[in-house]
Amino acid sequence: MKLLLSPLKIGSITVHNRLVMPPMATFKSTDDRFTEQVLDYYKEKTDGAAIGLAIVEHCFVSPEGKAHPGQISIAEDGAIPGLKRLADIFHANGSKALVQISHAGAQASAAVTGLPVLGASSDVMNRQGDVPQEMTLDDIHRITACFASAALRAKEAGFEGIELHGAHGYMLSQFLSPLRNHRTDEYGGPVENRVRFHCDCIKAIREATGPDFVIAVRLGAADYPRGECEPAEGGLTEEDGVRAAVLLEQAGADLIDVSGGLFGTERAGYPGLAMFTDISAKIKKAVSIPVAVVGRITTSDQCEAILENGDADMVGAAAALLKDSDWAKKMVKEIEEG
Numbered sequence: 001m002k003l004l005l006s007p008l009k010i011g012s013i014t015v016h017n018r019l020v021m022p023p024m025a026t027f028k029s030t031d032d033r034f035t036e037q038v039l040d041y042y043k044e045k046t047d048g049a050a051i052g053l054a055i056v057e058h059c060f061v062s063p064e065g066k067a068h069p070g071q072i073s074i075a076e077d078g079a080i081p082g083l084k085r086l087a088d089i090f091h092a093n094g095s096k097a098l099v100q101i102s103h104a105g106a107q108a109s110a111a112v113t114g115l116p117v118l119g120a121s122s123d124v125m126n127r128q129g130d131v132p133q134e135m136t137l138d139d140i141h142r143i144t145a146c147f148a149s150a151a152l153r154a155k156e157a158g159f160e161g162i163e164l165h166g167a168h169g170y171m172l173s174q175f176l177s178p179l180r181n182h183r184t185d186e187y188g189g190p191v192e193n194r195v196r197f198h199c200d201c202i203k204a205i206r207e208a209t210g211p212d213f214v215i216a217v218r219l220g221a222a223d224y225p226r227g228e229c230e231p232a233e234g235g236l237t238e239e240d241g242v243r244a245a246v247l248l249e250q251a252g253a254d255l256i257d258v259s260g261g262l263f264g265t266e267r268a269g270y271p272g273l274a275m276f277t278d279i280s281a282k283i284k285k286a287v288s289i290p291v292a293v294v295g296r297i298t299t300s301d302q303c304e305a306i307l308e309n310g311d312a313d314m315v316g317a318a319a320a321l322l323k324d325s326d327w328a329k330k331m332v333k334e335i336e337e338g
Helices: 036-046 077-092 137-156 171-176 196-209 238-251 277-286 300-308 318-323 327-337
Strands: 008-010 013-015 019-021 053-060 096-102 161-166 214-220 255-259 291-293 314-316
Touching: 019 327, 036 053, 036 077, 053 077, 077 096, 077 137, 096 137, 096 214, 137 161, 137 196, 161 171, 161 196, 171 196, 196 214, 196 238, 214 238, 238 255, 238 277, 255 277, 277 291, 300 314, 300 327, 318 327
Parallel strands: 019 053, 019 314, 053 096, 096 161, 161 214, 214 255, 255 291, 291 314
Antiparallel strands: 008 013
């Protein structure tokens, strides 16, 4: 059997294959809720039982953490009915499912949220030029509790777990990157301190949801500037990304989902089979939990080679699925018939 079609245990669950539908923002919510259009979108993408693990687009955990118009809320209990309908769709289509939960931090804007902008430090990060308030310890503890409450809502809706969004310049990514984290307290300085917020969230979620709920982390493993291959000078290094992954596992994470850091998902001239497979391979060697990777993965041969090389345990193909809803079904059929 090809590795891509083999099962994999992630925490308390087992997925039937190694293919991930990564979180991709639809920008299609109304009043912060799932619409029929969004539900139909997910039904179409996961139809045919070809996706082992589906991860819902990032949902904000607190009102001031909303990243953009059209983003979906998981910040209060009114979100649960829509989430339940979505979980039922995934399960009917044969996929295990997680909800990605996020806080935009300094990338939020007062124009969208109507609230003050918060960040790891006071660096401006949004296009509107909002100067964020450096988060106090009380802010950190409050938002940690928001992440835990959001995870509990996902559990109540029937999801197998959540994915903490710690990449692409959102709040947890801001804390991890030395380019945006200039703090002098226990959340700043060495990588052990800069990943502390992530670990606090994992522990709070575990306490709220119990031992059988899956906790994944989308880890921005290094700060690769747009148009460049190597990490930015003074930014998050690959070595720090590996160390962070080890600490996340120790805190209780069940899956590390590797992507880009502060500057987003693009990386020019990447050296591996996909955009982040060189760093995912290093992380996989350092942790004992499964590792997923994304970044310009478009063919079955590419997927299989990534798995066979030991670069990752799971592969995510956002662009391919976005372009062609039948891509996963076609690929699985190609492997089964090949």
